[in-house]
Amino acid sequence: xxxxxxxxxxxxxxxxxxxxxxxxxxxxxxxxxxxxxxxxxxxxxxxxxxxxxxxxxxxxxxxxxxxxxxxxxxxxxxxxxxxxxxxxxxxxxxxxxxxxxxxxxxxxxxxxxxxxxxxxxxxxxxxxxxxxxxxxxxxxxxxxxxxxxxxxxxxxxxxxxxxxxxxxxxxxxxxxxxxxxxxxxxxxxxxxxxxxxxxxxxxxxxxxxxxxxxxxxxxxxxxxxxxxxxxxxxxxxxxxxxxxxxxxxxxxxxxxxxxxxxxxxxxxxxxxxxxxxxxxxxxxxxxxxxxxxxxxxxxxxxxxxxxxxxxxxxxxxxxxxxxxxxxxxxxxxxxxxxxxxxxxxxxxxxxxxxxxxxxxxxxxxxxxxxxxxxxxxxxxxxxxxxxxxxx
Ligand code: MG
Numbered sequence: 282x283x284x285x286x287x288x289x290x291x292x293x294x295x296x297x298x299x300x301x302x303x304x305x306x307x308x309x310x311x312x313x314x315x316x317x318x319x320x321x322x323x324x325x326x327x328x329x330x331x332x333x334x335x336x337x338x339x340x341x342x343x344x345x346x347x348x349x350x351x352x353x354x355x356x357x358x359x360x361x362x363x364x365x366x367x368x369x370x371x372x373x374x375x376x377x378x379x380x381x382x383x384x385x386x387x388x389x390x391x392x393x394x395x396x397x398x399x400x401x402x403x404x405x406x407x408x409x410x411x412x413x414x415x416x417x418x419x420x421x422x423x424x425x426x427x428x429x430x431x432x433x434x435x436x437x438x439x440x441x442x443x444x445x446x447x448x449x450x451x452x453x454x455x456x457x458x459x460x461x462x463x464x465x466x467x468x469x470x471x472x473x474x475x476x477x478x479x480x481x482x483x484x485x486x487x488x489x490x491x492x493x494x495x496x497x498x499x500x501x502x503x504x505x506x507x508x509x510x511x512x513x514x515x516x517x518x519x520x521x522x523x524x525x526x527x528x529x530x531x532x533x534x535x536x537x538x539x540x541x542x543x544x545x546x547x548x549x550x551x552x553x554x555x556x557x558x559x560x561x562x563x564x565x566x567x568x569x570x571x572x573x574x575x576x577x578x579x580x581x582x583x584x585x586x587x588x589x590x591x592x593x594x595x596x597x598x599x600x601x602x603x604x605x606x607x608x609x610x611x612x613x614x615x616x617x618x619x620x621x622x623x624x625x626x627x628x629x630x631x632x633x634x635x636x637x638x639x640x641x642x643x644x645x646x647x648x649x650x651x652x653x654x655x656x657x658x659x660x661x662x663x664x665x666x667x668x669x670x671x672x
Contacts, residue, residue: 282308282309282310283308283309283310283376283377284309284310284312284372284374284375284376284377285298285302285309285310285311285312285375285377285378285379285560286312286313286314286315286334286369286370286372286375286377286378286379286394287299287311287313287314287315287378287379287381288315288366288369288370288378288379288380288381288382288387288390288391288394289315289316289317289379289380289381289382289383289387289404289405290314290315290316290323290326290381291316291317291319291322291323291326292316292381292382292383292491293490293491293552294379294381294404294430294552294556295314295316295326295379295381297551297552297553297556298379298381298556298560299311299326299329299330300553300569301553301556301557301560301566301568301569302330302560303330304566304567304568304569305560305566305567309377309560311330311331311332312332312333312334312372312374312375313332313333313334313335313336313369313372313375314326314327314330314332314334314335314336315335315336315337315338315360315365315366315369315382315390316336316337316338317337317338317339317342317382317386318337318338318339318342319337319342320337320342320345320346320349323335323337323346324346324349324350327346327350327355327357328353328355331355331356331357332357333356333357333358333372333374334357334358334359334360334368334369334372335350335357335358335359335360336359336360336361336365336366336368336369337359337361337365338361338362338363338365338366338386340361340362343359343360343361343362343365344361346359347359363389363390366382366389366390366393367389367390367393369390370390370391370393370394370397370399371393371394371396371397371399375399376399376400377399377400377402377560378394378399378400378401378402379402379404379430379556380394380401380402380403380404380405380408381404381405381430382405383405383407383491383493383494387405387407387408388407388408388411388412388651388654388655389651391403391405391408391416392408392412392415392416392419392651394425395416395419395420395423395425395427396419396423396425397423397425398423398424398425399425399426400425400426400428400559401420401425401426401427401428402428402429402430402556402559402560403427403428403429403430403431404430404431404552404556406431406503406506406507406510406612407612409509409510409513409514410506410509410510410513410608410609410611410612411608411609411612411648411654411658412609412648412651412654413448413509413510413512413513413514414448414513414648415648415649415650415651415654417447417448417513417514418448420447421447421448427447427514428558428559428562429510429514429555429559430552430555430556430559431507431510431555432533432534432550432552432554432555433459433460433507433511433533433534434507434510434511434514434534435533435546435554435555435558435559436532436533436534436535436545436546436555437457437459437511437515437534437535437536437546439546439558440534440535440536440544440545440546441454441515441536442454443563445515446516447514447515447516448513448514448515448516449516450515450516450517450518451515451516453538453539453540454515454517454521454536454537454538454539455521455537455538455539456517456520456521456522456523456537457511457515457517457521457522457523457534457535457536457537458523458524458525458534458535458536458537458543459504459507459508459511459522459523459524459525459534460524460525460526460527460530460532460533460534460535460583461501461504461524461525461526461527461586462498462526462527462528462530463501463526463527463528463586464498464499464500464501464591465481465482465484465499466481466482466499467526467528469590470590471590471630474590474629474630475628475629475630476628476629477499477628477629479492479496479622479623479625482495482496482499482622482629483495483496492623493616493619493620493623496619496622496623496632497593497615497619499629500591500593500619500629500632500633501586501588501591501593501594502593502594502596502597502615502619502632502636504524504586504594504597505593505594505595505596505597505598505600505601505611506597506612506615508522508524508594508597508598508601509597509600509601509608512601519598519601519602524586524594525583525584525585525586526583526584526585526586527581527582527583528582529578529580529581529582530550531547531548531549531550531573531578531581532545532546532547532581533545533546533547533548533550534546547573547575548570548573549570549571549572549573551568551570551571553568553569553570554568554570556568557570592633592637593615593632593633593636596611596633596636596637596640597611599640600640603645604647604648605645605646605647605648606643606644606645606646606647606648606653606654606657607640607643607645609648609654609657609658609661610639610640610643610645610657610658610660610661611636611640612658613639613657613658613659613661613662613665614635614636614639614640614661614662614664614665614668615632615636616662617635617661617662617665617666617669618631618632618635618636618665618668618669619632621635621669626669627669627672631669631672634668634672635665635668635669635672636665638664638668639661639664639665639668642664643657643660643661643664
């Protein structure tokens with residue numbers, strides 16, 4: 282039995298991971314579950330999967346979970362806070378760790394898992410965007426295996442030569458193409474985009490996701506972060522990563538080789554595919570995902586992205602080329618701007634405007650250690666909050 286820990290078990294990645302694990306109860310055991318503050322949902326997961334440990338970052342939520350589990354006679358031990366997350370990421374009973382905590386909050390626990398030599402299945406973008414080179418170096422030193430869960434990166438991983446090494450330019454590859462659904466506003470005019478509401482931005486046509494990533498998908502920042510993530514993960518030059526809009530979300534990304542061959546990974550848009558791939562790799566596991574009916578799908582369309590209407594993509598590409606701390610600054614400013622948009626304090630077109638100002642004002646050092654990355658993150662958040670207030 283292989284022990285699995287899930288960081289972010291109450292989010293959509295956590296749900297999908299538990300769904301796949303439940304199909305293979307003879308092969309995997311859920312050792313630990315961690316979430317931010319969803320007590321009721323984590324309690325239900327604990328009752329079903331009976332993990333050794335459960336962690337909530339929010340102390341009062343953790344206390345409530347502790348009371349509820351004790352009242353039910355559960356043997357699950359409750360951990361709390363960032364220290365609890367790190368403990369769960371490094372448990373010797375769980376050699377597989379799913380990192381699915383959204384935002385910069387998932388950074389330290391992902392590093393802890395890498396340093397502990399885990400099979401680290403990365404579903405959150407921030408560790409790779411903010412600290413990709415460091416994370417890959419630490420994972421390599423500790424003998425950890427990094428496997429991408431983000432559907433595009435998992436698709437590319439599947440299309441790359443088997444001998445590729447994380448963070449090193451893969452042999453024979455000319456470029457990769459990241460597909461983008463285009464989000465719910467792909468055909469909207471600039472005027473209409475200015476009036477987008479949070480509810481509209483959170484209703485993604487193809488993927489069911491959390492609110493933050495839904496907004497990122499609508500602004501195309503999600504694709505911009507994925508460009509940075511892909512460059513880090515696969516050791517690619519800026520000109521080797523392109524974005525193509527593909528509305529059907531059936532081709533999850535492509536790799537072009539120097540001989541002109543293009544390999545693509547296709548499938549129903551369901552995160553259980555990349556999750557099952559990473560859990561089983563190099564074997565294949567049943568995931569519960571429906572077969573893709575290509576004849577029913579009919580047409581696959583591809584078109585270039587419009588960075589005039591969706592400037593977040595261009596800002597991310599610019600920050601990715603600048604390198605160093607710029608991707609950290611971009612990510613932090615985006616998190617603050619998206620939160621403000623979701624709370625009705627910033628309009629949709631204010632998101633790229635805030636990010637652009639913060640990027641322009643931030644000092645760009647190199648990302649040599651986690652301390653300097655976290656300091657740049659905090660500084661960019663403070664600047665972004667001021668920018669939001671000034672609008
Ligand atoms: Mg993705």
